[in-house]
Amino acid sequence: MADTAFDRRTRRSRVWLVVWLTGILAIPLSLYEAVGLIEAERAKAHKQSFYQYVVEHRIGTLTEIDDGTGLSPVSYVLSVAHPPPPADWEAFAVRMMRLYATFDHGQLLTIVTSDPRTGRQRTIADAAYDARRGQMSVTVYLPDGRVQHAVLHIRL
Template sequence: MHTTDVKRRKARSQVYLAIAIAVLALMMLGLYAYMRQVAAARAAAHKHSFYEYVVTHHIGQLTDIDTGTGIEPMSYVLTLGHPLPVDQRLSFAVEMARLYALYDHGQSLTIVFADPATKRQQTLAETQYDAQARQLTVLWADDQGSMHTVKQPVNW
């Protein structure tokens, strides 16, 4: 009888272990599905305001960059169909970053020009907005390709 009790306890332990593993696996799958749903909802919510502004004002083409994890903030690449004069690049980048932060609470925006003749892309500016520090960092390029960094406090 002692052997059957040991076998029963061992079988019961294995059943409990299998149930615990199954519950953990289901929890992981549920968490994954929830994170995907949150990421999709976040992407849908962030796609409209700034996207609509860019489309309505015929500024360029907006492409979203999203890892799909829901952890990293979404960012956009704004592709302009016309070159932007050097003296307007910084102010244009700051204004686009302001609108992106205002409409979608966006943080990262890259502005590029795609030459229609050569299909070559040139990065004109990259912006990074830190809402907690209320600081905007703009990395912009001049015609020689030199990159300049400007950090400025903002109150958006």
């Protein structure tokens, strides 16, 4: 039985369809594999994460803040049940931000606590680290309503 031009075109179309589908499926699979390799390298490079540090030292709980766009850096909100005295809030925020930047290359950290009398959550401090400039910016919200802002030059 002789192949007609229609049969050849049909066979060629099916072959191209299989090639395209294979290519389309290969892209997500290769991305999945690449992400797995990146995570494995990151795990080797960082023996401990900021989350593990907070849990092991019973500092508080972490909530990840992610806008879902992939454009903004991932940040954490650290909720502390027993905050240090207000005079030590800046040092505490600097220490936590330094650990977050060291362990996870974090850029933004907010530290909050709950007022035991009212149950309302209040922000203790906001910290941001810019690795490119080696600069940490810390804003502390004191109980009397004053706001302290400090810019520190720190290379990690």
